Amino acid sequence: MSDTHSNTAAYVRDTMIPQKAPPTGQVGAVRWLTENLFSGPVNTILTLLGVAAVYFLFVHLGPWFQNSIWNANSLAECREILDGASGACWGVIKDRWHQLLFGFYPQYTDPAIISALTGVDLATAKGWGDASVEAEKGFGVVFRYWRPSLTFILMVAALVPVLFDAIPRKALWFSAAFPFLAFWLLWGGSIWFPVFAMMGFAVGYIAFIALQRISSLAATVGAVLAPVIWWFFLAEPIGDAVASAIPISLVPIQSHDFGGFMISIIIGVTGIALSLPIGILLALGRQSDMPLVKWICVGFIEFIRGVPLITLLFTASLLLNYFLPPGTNFDIVLRVIIMVTLFAAAYMAEVIRGGFAALPRGQYEAADALGLDYWKSQRLILLPQVLKISIPGIVNTFIGLFKDTTLVVFIGILDPIGLSSAIRADSNWNGIFMELYAFIALCFFIFCFGMSRYSQYLEGKLKTDHH
Amino acid sequence: MNKTVFFGAMTAAVTLVAGAASATVLDEVKARGELNCGVSTGVNGFSAPDSAGEWQGFDVAVCRAVAAAVLGDPKKVKFVTTTGQTRFTALASGEIDMLARNTTWTLSRDADLKFTFAGVNYYDGQGFMINKAMGVSSAKELDGSTVCIQTGTTTELNLADYFKANNMTYEPVPIETNAEAQQQYLAGACDVYTTDASGLAATRATFADPENHALLPEIISKEPLGPLVAHGDDQWADIVRWTMNALVAAEELGITSANIEELSKGTANPEVDRMLGSSEDDLGAMFGLDKQWAKRAIAANGNYGEIFAANIGESTPIGLARGLNALWTQGGLQYSPPFR
Numbered sequence: 002m003s004d005t006h007s008n009t010a011a012y013v014r015d016t017m018i019p020q021k022a023p024p025t026g027q028v029g030a031v032r033w034l035t036e037n038l039f040s041g042p043v044n045t046i047l048t049l050l051g052v053a054a055v056y057f058l059f060v061h062l063g064p065w066f067q068n069s070i071w072n073a074n075s076l077a078e079c080r081e082i083l084d085g086a087s088g089a090c091w092g093v094i095k096d097r098w099h100q101l102l103f104g105f106y107p108q109y110t111d112p113a114i115i116s117a118l119t120g121v122d123l124a125t126a127k128g129w130g131d132a133s134v135e136a137e138k139g140f141g142v143v144f145r146y147w148r149p150s151l152t153f154i155l156m157v158a159a160l161v162p163v164l165f166d167a168i169p170r171k172a173l174w175f176s177a178a179f180p181f182l183a184f185w186l187l188w189g190g191s192i193w194f195p196v197f198a199m200m201g202f203a204v205g206y207i208a209f210i211a212l213q214r215i216s217s218l219a220a221t222v223g224a225v226l227a228p229v230i231w232w233f234f235l236a237e238p239i240g241d242a243v244a245s246a247i248p249i250s251l252v253p254i255q256s257h258d259f260g261g262f263m264i265s266i267i268i269g270v271t272g273i274a275l276s277l278p279i280g281i282l283l284a285l286g287r288q289s290d291m292p293l294v295k296w297i298c299v300g301f302i303e304f305i306r307g308v309p310l311i312t313l314l315f316t317a318s319l320l321l322n323y324f325l326p327p328g329t330n331f332d333i334v335l336r337v338i339i340m341v342t343l344f345a346a347a348y349m350a351e352v353i354r355g356g357f358a359a360l361p362r363g364q365y366e367a368a369d370a371l372g373l374d375y376w377k378s379q380r381l382i383l384l385p386q387v388l389k390i391s392i393p394g395i396v397n398t399f400i401g402l403f404k405d406t407t408l409v410v411f412i413g414i415l416d417p418i419g420l421s422s423a424i425r426a427d428s429n430w431n432g433i434f435m436e437l438y439a440f441i442a443l444c445f446f447i448f449c450f451g452m453s454r455y456s457q458y459l460e461g462k463l464k465t466d467h468h
Numbered sequence: 469m470n471k472t473v474f475f476g477a478m479t480a481a482v483t484l485v486a487g488a489a490s491a492t493v494l495d496e497v498k499a500r501g502e503l504n505c506g507v508s509t510g511v512n513g514f515s516a517p518d519s520a521g522e523w524q525g526f527d528v529a530v531c532r533a534v535a536a537a538v539l540g541d542p543k544k545v546k547f548v549t550t551t552g553q554t555r556f557t558a559l560a561s562g563e564i565d566m567l568a569r570n571t572t573w574t575l576s577r578d579a580d581l582k583f584t585f586a587g588v589n590y591y592d593g594q595g596f597m598i599n600k601a602m603g604v605s606s607a608k609e610l611d612g613s614t615v616c617i618q619t620g621t622t623t624e625l626n627l628a629d630y631f632k633a634n635n636m637t638y639e640p641v642p643i644e645t646n647a648e649a650q651q652q653y654l655a656g657a658c659d660v661y662t663t664d665a666s667g668l669a670a671t672r673a674t675f676a677d678p679e680n681h682a683l684l685p686e687i688i689s690k691e692p693l694g695p696l697v698a699h700g701d702d703q704w705a706d707i708v709r710w711t712m713n714a715l716v717a718a719e720e721l722g723i724t725s726a727n728i729e730e731l732s733k734g735t736a737n738p739e740v741d742r743m744l745g746s747s748e749d750d751l752g753a754m755f756g757l758d759k760q761w762a763k764r765a766i767a768a769n770g771n772y773g774e775i776f777a778a779n780i781g782e783s784t785p786i787g788l789a790r791g792l793n794a795l796w797t798q799g800g801l802q803y804s805p806p807f808r
Contacts, residue, residue: 096519105521318554322561413549423517426510428785432674
């Protein structure tokens with residue numbers, strides 16, 4: 002065959018040409034660059050501008066970070082060390098980070114226990130500025146602020162079963178009990194107060210089960226009334242009796258000592274946890290066929306969405322003081338939590354209503370065709386789909402709510418932003434801006450980015466279409 | 469959690485209402501064992517938390533002196549942070565017993581908002597700060613300059629009045645906060661920064677190059693700052709007022725935190741003896757306190773001069789001169805009525 006071939010057509014090549022390397026412009030980094038960065042005049046210009054911006058940032062911020070100073074007790078000291086050069090004075094964070102995190106929450110200062118835990122002898126230490134306390138500052142702060150620290154750890158533990166369904170479902174009982182535990186740990190006082198408050202829900206449940214045999218209406222009424230009777234008339238005398246028999250209590254801490262990220266997280270997490278169920282109810286109410294329910298929900302949503310959050314906060318802080326009798330001390334943090342929750346719930350309701358609107362009509366009809374009643378069709382057919390559609394919007398509202406907690410600075414609550422100005426009012430740190438804001442921004446970023454990543458994970462997990 | 473706290477707060481509220489009926493502020497404070505004192509969220513030298521969370525400052529010292537006089541312990545103060553918007557409501561609603569927060573004494577605040585000013589602990593006034601490179605030595609030479617000014621404040625009105633009265637023009641650079649003003653001024657967005665002179669001094673102290681900036685000698689407004697209490701309890705107003713007076717009188721009479729123990733054993737000066745409770749007269753009983761009230765108030769932070777020197781005086785970074793706040797015997801305005 003080869004003979005024939007070579008004889009009949011001498012010009013035909015009988016060997017393969019060795020493979021050449023592809024043109025330099027089509028491989029590796031060069032190809033990637035031309036495809037992604039320099040694919041045309043416009044993109045080339047944009048790329049160059051981008052590089053210039055990064056370079057500019059690096060040139061200006063690089064030395065600032067490189068000259069970072071951690072060991073300084075005042076801005077003046079930083080400036081002395083820097084000697085005219087530009088540099089970040091992180092000494093302020095080192096000096097005040099416990100305040101930025103915990104506000105003025107009283108520190109636990111039993112010298113014996115702190116020494117045992119941290120190995121620093123506090124019996125001889127004079128106070129926060131003392132050298133031996135300095136040495137203990139790092140890890141020891143967790144013990145000094147053991148109540149908020151423990152609450153935070155428990156909060157993470159309580160959130161995990163809610164967020165990830167791989168965790169055994171029984172762990173949800175802990176999540177349900179966590180709010181009461183957190184209240185006790187943070188505010189202190191007798192343990193029986195939150196315990197008896199929690200029992201109210203059990204009382205409601207028992208009443209519901211017991212009365213269900215009679216009628217479902219009686220069960221619902223009983224489930225609402227029984228806890229109210231419990232909380233207002235029974236819990237206090239019984240609670241007092243138990244408390245005097247078995248006194249377990251923590252030192253009570255007042256809300257005005259709360260501050261820093263602690264207050265942001267308390268307001269943010271409570272608001273988030275409560276605004277979702279309230280928002281769902283409002284969204285259902287807005288779609289309801291019952292005119293009274295519908296108009297109450299519409300009125301509430303439109304009113305709350307029609308006023309800025311800061312107005313509601315001022316109402317909480319100022320107007321309520323005028324309405325309530327003089328001498329009344331309605332906890333300010335509680336007032337703020339209520340207002341923030343109502344605000345977020347109104348937005349949440351609209352986000353969820355958007356989810357309902359996106360649901361094809363067939364789903365409603367399918368639920369009806371199955372003969373499910375209203376609550377069952379909502380719970381089993383509609384809401385799971387609606388919530389899935391609404392995830393980006395819901396998380397968006399959560400992130401917005403968490404960041405909006407910084408507005409409490411205007412009513413004199415020292416959140417991180419408020420503390421940054423309080424810290425600046427100290428002569429040692431007056432005139433320091435970027436370092437404090439950078440630290441606060443970093444902390445907020447960690448939380449908000451975490452929420453955003455979780456929502457993407459959840460979206461991916463719940464994806465049922467096949468793209 | 470919401471429900472628990474809610475019902476807890478409601479019950480607490482109900483009990484408080486029942487208990488609070490018709491008690492005087494003094495009785496309430498004594499029963500509570502703690503003085504609720506409203507302070508700012510942070511003004512350099514006047515009120516600021518230190519790194520241990522203890523409040524320090526010139527206004528804070530007033531709270532501590534009152535707590536020492538009433539409760540016997542300058543530490544028994546709950547500092548409630550208030551903003552410019554929330555301070556008056558907090559006082560009117562009884563959330564705080566007294567307010568010590570750089571508040572200017574004006575007729576409308578006294579009469580319309582129904583507060584009683586217990587005196588003036590700092591005579592302030594609006595001043596100007598310039599970069600020395602401008603080569604200006606008097607506010608009269610500021611014609612045509614750009615001025616950084618906080619919007620919506622009395623300083624804005626004072627500035628307009630002053631320039632109009634002197635037939636000069638200026639270009640305002642509106643700013644929101646002191647922090648923003650510092651940045652704008654240092655960036656050269658305005659030639660002049662104007663606010664209360666104490667604030668200017670505190671601001672200048674934070675600059676990397678304070679020696680290149682100067683405060684002009686003109687003070688164009690009166691800003692008498694002092695603590696205040698709500699109308700309706702004259703006894704309480706008297707206590708706060710006379711605690712302040714005791715601090716001023718102590719400086720005049722030479723009572724300091726160093727020699728107070730020595731002097732309280734008895735002196736040749738009957739007024740000192742009356743103040744420190746070492747004579748027969750029992751001044752404290754006239755408003756429900758004991759004989760040693762003034763002694764404790766002075767011992768808490770020292771006399772007026774000591775408080776001034778420790779927080780905002782010339783040895784501090786803020787470096788304010790006594791000026792109007794010197795004793796009347798030294799050409800200032802601080803003057804206490806007699807303790808008799």
